[in-house]
Amino acid sequence: MQLIDENGEKRGAVSFTEALDLAYEKKLDLVMVSPNPEMPVCKIMNYGKYKFEQAKKEKEARKKQKTFELKEIRITPNIDTHDFEFKAKNARKFLEDGNKVKITLKFRGREMNYIKLGESVLQKFITDLEDISIPEKKPILEGKNMFIILAKKADK
Numbered sequence: 001m002q003l004i005d006e007n008g009e010k011r012g013a014v015s016f017t018e019a020l021d022l023a024y025e026k027k028l029d030l031v032m033v034s035p036n037p038e039m040p041v042c043k044i045m046n047y048g049k050y051k052f053e054q055a056k057k058e059k060e061a062r063k064k065q066k067t068f069e070l071k072e073i074r075i076t077p078n079i080d081t082h083d084f085e086f087k088a089k090n091a092r093k094f095l096e097d098g099n100k101v102k103i104t105l106k107f108r109g110r111e112m113n114y115i116k117l118g119e120s121v122l123q124k125f126i127t128d129l130e131d132i133s134i135p136e137k138k139p140i141l142e143g144k145n146m147f148i149i150l151a152k153k154a155d156k
Contacts, residue, residue, distance in 0.1 A: 004033070004043040013039070070149070072102045077111050077118040084121075088128050095133050095152045104147045105139075118146050126150070 003011040003019050006028055014022075023030040023044045031050075034041040071094040073087050091101045103125050105118045122139045126148065133150040140147060 002039055002041045004041065006044045006046075019044070066098075069099045070102055071099050072104055074104045074106060075121065076106055076108065077114060077121055079121060084124070088125060091125070091129060091150065092132060095129065095150065098152060100136075100152075101133070101150045102147055103150065104145055107144045107146070112144065115141065115146070122146065122148050 001014060001016060001019060003014040003022070005011055005022075006026060011022075019030055019042055026044060028044050029047040031043050031045055031047055032040055033043050071091075073091055075084075075087060079087070087103075091103065094101050103122060105122055107115070107118060111118075119139050126135050129150060132153060134153055136149040136151050138148070
C-alpha cells in the first residue's frame with residue numbers, strides 16, 4: 001500500500017503491518033484514504049482531531065448561511081381597519097426580522113363573487129408595506145384563497 005505520513009509526505013509502497021507499526025509508534029491512527037484494489041492509499045493521522053475539525057468547518061458554514069422563514073398572515077376580504085392595521089404591523093415586524101410574509105386572503109361563501117375586493121385589500125397591504133418590502137408575485141387565486149408573498153427589500 002502507498003503510505004502518507006502525518007506531515008503529508010509520501011513514504012512510498014509499504015506493507016500493511018509496517019504501516020500499522022509506524023502509526024502505533026507515533027500514537028496516531030492509520031486511515032485508508034483511497035481503497036484502490038491495485039494500490040490502496042493510507043494516511044497516518046489523528047482521526048479524532050480530523051473529525052472534530054470537519055464538524056467545526058460544517059458548523060461555520062451553517063453559521064454563514066442565511067436562513068429565513070415564511071410567515072403567514074390570514075385575512076378576509078371584508079377586514080376592518082383596526083384588524084388591517086394590526087396585521088400590517090405584524091407583517092412589518094416579520095419583514096424586519098428577515099422573514100418572508102405570505103398574506104392569504106380566504107373567500108367564504110358568496111365572497112367569491114367579489115374577487116376585486118380581495119385584490120384591493122392585498123394591494124392595500126402592498127402599498128402599506130412598500131417602504132420595507134417588495135412583492136415577489138402578483139396576487140394569485142388558488143381555489144378559495146388568494147395570496148401574495150412579500151420579501152424584505154435588499155439593503156444597499
